[in-house]
Amino acid sequence: MESAKIFTPVEQSFLNEVPRNNKANVPYIVVDNFPNLGMLTALRFLEWVYENPKGVISLPTGKTPEYFIFWTRHILENWEKENIKELRKKHHLLFKEKPALADLHFVQIDEFYPIKSSQANSFYHYVSKYYIEGLGLKRENALLINCDEIPLADGKGFEEIFPDNKVNLELRYREAQNPLEKLQKESIFLIDNWCSDYEQKIRELGGIGFFLGGIGPDGHIAFNIKGSDPYSTTRLTSTNFETQAVAAGDLGGIEISKERLVITIGLETIIYNKNAVAIIFAAGEAKALVIKNALELSPSNLYPASVLTHLPNGRFYLTMGAAGMLNDFVDDYYRSGSWSQEKTDKAVMSLTQKLNKYAEHLTVDDLREDKYTRLIPGLDENTVQSVIDSIKSKIKKGTERLGNEVFYHTGPHHDDISLGLLPYIHYQSRNETNESHYSVLTSGFTAVTNKFLIKILHNVLSFIEKGEIEMLEYPDFFEAGYKNKKDKDVYHYLINIASGNADERSRAVSHRMVRNIVELWNLKSKLSLKEKINEIITAINSSYDGQNPEPKIQTLKGMIREYEEELVWAHFGVKTKNVQHLRLGFYTGAIFTEKPNRERDVIPILQQLRTISPTVISLAFDPEGSGPDTHYKVLQAIAEAVREWGKEKDLSDLKIWGYRNVWYQFNAADVTHIFPVSLNAMSTMDESFTNSYMSQVDASFPSYRYNGKFSHLSIQTWVEQLKAVQLILGKPYFYDNESPRLRATHGLLFFKEMNVEEFLQSARELEKSTEGTF
Structure with a gap:
């Protein structure tokens, strides 16, 4: 394929950055990071809109479009500003007139079913906020999936027909057993009919002219999961585990997402218009295998995105990590430089x-x-x-023993440090000349389900009623006493792990919850405490699954996670004063977390660096966003803090350790340190995770790779990494080694050590592409 014949001017401007031979089944373009992926997509979208001002567009929901939406609005709102003129010139968007979006027709790609359109976690709400209102589209020109308006039997609403939000598709094929099932069966056929009408309306518009979509961990586009018929049309359907795991964050837990069906346009819907521009965009190494399958294997229903082979204007836009397994990309890696x-x-x-x-x-x-x-x-x-x-x-x-080091271990979320580095941290902590500090940079409240919070609050009320929260009777408790003895809450919990007393562990959690609630709401009596707890329970019970709670309840959920983090490190004798909780302000629980800024998000890290003066900083090294977007935003904030700190002191001896965990992994060739993990170390990590991260044991927000606790997935990763290295060193290297530590090896942990300049260089391109974040 010759790029000049198949790529548009905008696309060609990005080909110059990372050239590829494009021998894949669908042409693709690679950029160096996630924000630039959004920029490329936005520029191509505006290029198409200029030529098709009344065209039909279908745009994605979720987190992947964050920078597509940002750049589209930013370019349009600043069209005549010099920096945007330069950007447009550089990328060959040379139209004098600004593209007009008002007359475009919009097609919603998919939606959960059932879900109220007013819920902030519905895709209808997303589309309304970010596309109809955000891009100035006309609602009358939009085909939207509003579950409230889809007709059901006897004119009833879905809350009456499906009172538990469960839709049993088996009713399509069997007789109803009772009056409610009869209504449900009739309603399912009415929904099917609505889907057929939706499909027909798309075709009456001539089909979708510009389609932009992400790709799921199983390879799905829209909700066309692995195995979907390439000739499928708009329909009501179920999903698979991988898709449910990804949706768990939107819906409040996999317990909910596994029961929820979806309405989705089909694969045939996407390619009906043979002149359509259809783009799949993906970021991060976690997507590399599904991208390779879609682009290099024969088109198949196992690889839904492979339907783009039927479109001359089908494209994949990828970050370097997402493209990392493509043959062309691997060839370039070995043959260039x-x-x-x-x-x-x-x-x-x-x-x-x-x-x-x-x-x-x-x-x-x-x-x-x-x-x-x-x-x-x-x-x-x-x-x-x-x-x-x-x-x-x-x-x-x-396996070198380190001494006289000051470690500053950081995690974007609670449990990241443990999952990424715990066996190695434990190994080095045995040398008492080392000093360790642990800092979790965001609140992480979204990982605490409503169900879990309510269970704890009921326990607190029970202990109060039984008079078993004795500190409430101290005369100064509501004035200042609630601030004291937080280490005791930790010790109380852990000593009762040893004794196996579950009731006392629950009481320890209740002690900490009482302190937190009194502090947050500035309460002054036992009565006001009980009233506030009941208010919180009422507020949670009246919210929908996945709803973002009011700010103080968010903070309360985050404080549960903070207590859990303190429990983990207390297993190894770390005091609570050495476990910091920064709660950086960019993390709000919104669909798009804000960009980090200097005063709110960088200065708190800088102040810790000044106070602790670490010789080693560890961090989740995810510059492309393979895992949650919080990871690379925290990376930006840490990089800027280190850069600022370097203006104040010589950092030539500072070491940066980049670790990875359940979301993405290193290749052994890419790392500097390989640490042997024993069965004992695996057990220690799993037990500390299970004992401490109470809110995570049920795995309500699992990885799409594993239906269970993250600790088990971490262990699985270490085992897989050992297998790869054993092929190089041989199994006898481990079981016949003179070292007992190596003989006990049953997994391997990888991390990469960088000096400050190497680390800042890796973060610099990301920072530049977010245009003046700080």
Whole structure:
């Protein structure tokens, strides 16, 4: 494919940044980070709108469109400003007149069913806020999926027909067993009829002219999950676990999302207009495999996005991480730039996995026959040994004992540090010359379900009624006493893990909850405390699933997570004063968390750096947003704080440790440290997680990769990483090793050490692409 023939002027301007051969089934473009992905998509959208001012558009919901929406509005609102003129010139958006969006027709892609249109977590609300109002579209030109308006049997609303929000699609195929089921069966066919009418209305408009969509972890586009018929149309359907796991955050937990159906346009709907521009955009390494399957394997219902092969104007817009497994991209990695030991390591490791052959059994002929290992300079019988030595040196570095270090371990959310680094942190904490501080940078309240909060509040009321919160009787408790002895709440809980007394653990949690509620609402008596608890319970019970609570209840939920974090580190003797909770203000629980800013989000980190003066900073290293968007926004804030701190003191000896956890992983070739994890260490991590992160044990917001606790997924990751390294070093290296630590290895933990300049360089491009965040 010649890019000049298939790419538009805007697209060609981005091809120059990261050129690709484009041998895939659908043309694709790669940019270097998530914000730039949004910029490319916005510019291409405006380019299309200018040429199709009355066209039919269908735009996505969720978090992926964040920067698409930002850049679209920013460019339109600042069209004649010099910086936007320069941006338009650079990317060949050369129209003198600003594209007009008012006469576009809009088609909503999908929606949960049933859900009230007034709920902030409905896609109808999202579309209304960000597209109809946000982009100035006309509501009369929009085809929207409003569940309140879809006709049901006897003119009833869905709350009467489906009182528990469960729709049993088996009723399509069996007889109703009672009067309610009869109404439900009739209603399902009415919904099906509505979906057919919706499809027909799209076709009467000529089909969708510009489609933009994300791609799910199973490869779904819209709610066309893996296995969907390529000829499918708009329909009411169920989803799979991966999709439910992603939707859990919107709906208040997987307990809810697994019961909720969806209405979605079909794959045939997307490609009905053969002249349509259809774009799938994706960010982060977590999407790399589904992107590879969609672009390089034969089109199939196993890879829903592969339907774009039917459209001449089908495109994939990707970040480098999302493109990381594509053949073209891998070719560029090995064939461009200078060669490095990292490339040798990666090529040989990949070959051992492809051949399922231990490195010691690889021959020089094996290396010469592989398309990538044959590129290794000076390829000979010593090449494999260089990889073995490289991996061994990383293990040696990972097991070095450190002393006289001041660690500043940071996490975007509670449990990130534990899941990413706990066995290594525990290993180094045994040296008492080291000093450790733990800082969670956001409140993390969205991870606490309403059900969990209500259960705790009922327990608190019960203990108060029984007179078992004795501190309430202290004369100064409501004035100042509630602030004291927070370490005692932690000790009270942990000592009763040892004794197995669940009731006393619950009482310890209730003590902390009482302190938190008194502090938040400035309460002055036991009566006002009980009244406030009942008010909170009433407020939660009257809210819908997934609703963002009022700010003080948000904070209360976050304080539960903070207590949990203190419990984790108290397992290892860490005092609460060494566990900080920054609650950075950009984290609000909104669909799009705000960008970090200097005064609110950077200065608090900078102040901690000044106070603690760490020699090592650990952080979740996710510059592309493979996991939650909070990760890369926290990364931005830390980078700016380090940059500011570097103006005040010499940071040449400061080490930055980038770790990864359940959302995304390193390749062993990319890291500097490999740490052996024993069964004992795995058990310690799992037990501390289970004992401490009470709100997470039921896994209401699981990873799409695993239906269970994050601690189990972390262990699974360590085991997988060991298997990859065993192919290089051989199993006897571990079970026959002279070191008891290595003999006990049953998993491997990876992290990457950087100096300040290396870290800031990795964050700098991200910062620039968000246009003056700070």
